[in-house]
Amino acid sequence: MFPASANIIIIGGGVLGASAAFQLAKDGHQDIVLLDRGPLASGTTPFAAGQTAYLSVSPDRLPLTTYCLDFLENFADRTGYPIHFNQHGSLRIALTEAYLPELEAHQVAADQLGHELKFLTPEEAKELVPTLDVPDAKGIIFIARDGYVEPKSIAIGYASAARDLGVTIQTHTKVSNIEVTEGKVKAVHTNRGKIQTNHIVVAAGAWTRQLTQRFGLDMQVVPVRHQAYVTAPLVDVVPRQPIVRLIEPQIYVRPEAGGLLVGGYGYRPVSFDMDEFPNRFEISALEPDLIYYSRLHDAATTYFPALRQATVVHERRGLPTITPDAKYLVSKVTEIKGLIIAAGCQVGGIQSSPAIGRMVADLISGQDYFGLLSAFAADRFESVYSDAQLRDQCETVYGNLYLQPH
Ligand SMILES: Cc1cc2nc3c(=O)[nH]c(=O)nc-3n(C[C@H](O)[C@H](O)[C@H](O)COP(=O)(O)OP(=O)(O)OC[C@H]3O[C@@H](n4cnc5c(N)ncnc54)[C@H](O)[C@@H]3O)c2cc1C
Known part of the structure; x- marks a missing residue:
C-alpha cells in the first residue's frame, strides 16, 4: 500500500x-x-567503475575515507549482504616531478595509518600490470588496500x-x-x-x-558527463592486477572480465541542465560523446599499447554531480x-x-x-x-x- x-x-x-x-x-x-x-x-x-582511493593528502579527510574503507572491507558484517571487494591495490603514477610531492604526501598518510604503501620502479609496476608501459615515470606508488566493487x-x-x-x-x-x-x-x-x-x-x-x-x-x-569503456579480453591482463591511476593524463585503468576498463577526466567536460532532457529520460539513454572517447582512447594507448588492437565491448557513462x-x-x-x-x-x-x-x-x-x-x-x-x-x-x-x- x-x-x-x-x-x-x-x-x-x-x-x-x-x-x-x-x-x-x-x-x-x-x-x-x-x-x-x-x-x-x-x-x-x-x-x-566502483573504484576506491582512500588515501587522502588532507589529514582532516582521513577519518572519513578510512571509515569508508573499513565499511567496504566489512560490508557483509555491517549490512548482512555480501559484496565482492576486489582489493588488489592501486598504482598512482606521476609522469612528471611536479606530482612527486603528492605521492610523498600519500606516503605520509599511509605511515600515519600504519598502512602498506610502496614506491615502485617502472619495471616493478610492469610486473604487476604487464600491459602498462611507463618507462619514464618519475614516481609510482602502490597502495595495497585500494580496490573496486560492483x-x-x-x-x-x-x-x-x-x-x-x-x-x-x-x-x-x-x-x-x-x-x-x-x-x-x-x-x-x-x-x-x-x-x-x-x-x-x-x-x-x-x-x-x-x-x-x-x-x-x-x-x-x-x-557532468563521465565516460569509460571496457575492452574484450586481452592476453596480458591479470585478473588480480591493481588499478592504475596516471595523474597527468588523468586516466584510470583496471581489469574487467579479462579486458581493461578505461576512464579519464579532462577529455571534454560537458555539464547538463536536466531540463534539456525529456521528462522520462534515463541515464542509460545518455548519448556518448565520441570525441571524448576518442581522445581518451588515444591518450590511454600511449601508456597501454595493447589498447591499440583492443575491441571495445562495452561503454559506461553517467552523470555524476560536481560542486x-x-x-x-x-x-x-x-x-x-x-x-x-x-x-x-x-x-x-x-x-x-x-x-x-x-x-x-x-x-x-x-x-x-x-x-x-x-x-x-x-x-x-x-x-x-x-x-x-x-x-x-x-x-x-x-x-x-x-x-x-x-
Ligand atoms: C563511468 C563512471 C565511472 C565512475 N567510477 C566511479 C568509481 O570508480 N568510484 C566511485 O566511487 N564513483 C564512481 N563514479 C561515480 C558514481 O557513479 C556516482 O558518484 C554515484 O553513482 C552517485 O550516486 P547517486 O546516488 O548520487 O546518484 P544516482 O545513482 O544517479 O541515484 C539518484 C537516483 O535518484 C533517482 N531520482 C532522481 N530524481 C528523482 C525523482 N524526482 N523522484 C524519485 N527518484 C528520483 C534516480 O532514478 C536515481 O536512481 C563513476 C561514474 C561514472 C559515470
Whole structure:
C-alpha cells in the first residue's frame, strides 16, 4: 500500500540515498520511505567503475575515507549482504616531478595509518600490470588496500539492509514537487500520490539541482558527463592486477572480465541542465560523446599499447554531480527546515557512500561524526554564480579532478 505519511522520505535510490536510508534506520529512526523514479540503482550508480582511493593528502579527510574503507572491507558484517571487494591495490603514477610531492604526501598518510604503501620502479609496476608501459615515470606508488566493487551491489546491499531494518521502498515513484509550509517541509508529491513528512532527503543524483529549483532553491551542484569503456579480453591482463591511476593524463585503468576498463577526466567536460532532457529520460539513454572517447582512447594507448588492437565491448557513462569547490554537498538547507541534500559526489559516490550516508543520518540525529559537516554545507559558497558560471566552474573542477591534490 502506498504510504500517506512518513517521518523521513529519501528521494533517490542510488548509492547515496540507499546508504542514507540504511544509516538512518541503523540510528533507530523509524517510518522511513525510500523513493525512486525507476528501479533501485537505476541512475548513474550502475555505470560506475566502483573504484576506491582512500588515501587522502588532507589529514582532516582521513577519518572519513578510512571509515569508508573499513565499511567496504566489512560490508557483509555491517549490512548482512555480501559484496565482492576486489582489493588488489592501486598504482598512482606521476609522469612528471611536479606530482612527486603528492605521492610523498600519500606516503605520509599511509605511515600515519600504519598502512602498506610502496614506491615502485617502472619495471616493478610492469610486473604487476604487464600491459602498462611507463618507462619514464618519475614516481609510482602502490597502495595495497585500494580496490573496486560492483557498484550496483553496494546500493542494493544498503537498500536490502535498510528494508530489513524497517525502511519502506517505493520504486517507480517520481517526486514532482515538495510542499513547504511556513518554511518547513510538509509533503512530497509523486505520480502515485502525496506523502506527508517531517524530513526530506534529496539524493536524486543528476536531478538534484533541477528538483530543488522546483521549490525555489538553487543548489550549487551540476551533473557532468563521465565516460569509460571496457575492452574484450586481452592476453596480458591479470585478473588480480591493481588499478592504475596516471595523474597527468588523468586516466584510470583496471581489469574487467579479462579486458581493461578505461576512464579519464579532462577529455571534454560537458555539464547538463536536466531540463534539456525529456521528462522520462534515463541515464542509460545518455548519448556518448565520441570525441571524448576518442581522445581518451588515444591518450590511454600511449601508456597501454595493447589498447591499440583492443575491441571495445562495452561503454559506461553517467552523470555524476560536481560542486564548484570539488567538495561534497551534504547539508541542511537554511531556507527550508527539514530538508537535506546529499549530492556532489565528485565521481566518487560509490567509495564515499558509507560516509555520505553517515553524514545524512548525523544531520537528522544531531551528530557530526567526522566533524566535517560545515565543510560540506550548502551555505559555504561565498560567490553566487550565474548558471553559466556555475556550469563552467563545475566543468573545470571535473576536467581537473586528478590534478587536484587527493
Ligand atoms: C563511468 C563512471 C565511472 C565512475 N567510477 C566511479 C568509481 O570508480 N568510484 C566511485 O566511487 N564513483 C564512481 N563514479 C561515480 C558514481 O557513479 C556516482 O558518484 C554515484 O553513482 C552517485 O550516486 P547517486 O546516488 O548520487 O546518484 P544516482 O545513482 O544517479 O541515484 C539518484 C537516483 O535518484 C533517482 N531520482 C532522481 N530524481 C528523482 C525523482 N524526482 N523522484 C524519485 N527518484 C528520483 C534516480 O532514478 C536515481 O536512481 C563513476 C561514474 C561514472 C559515470
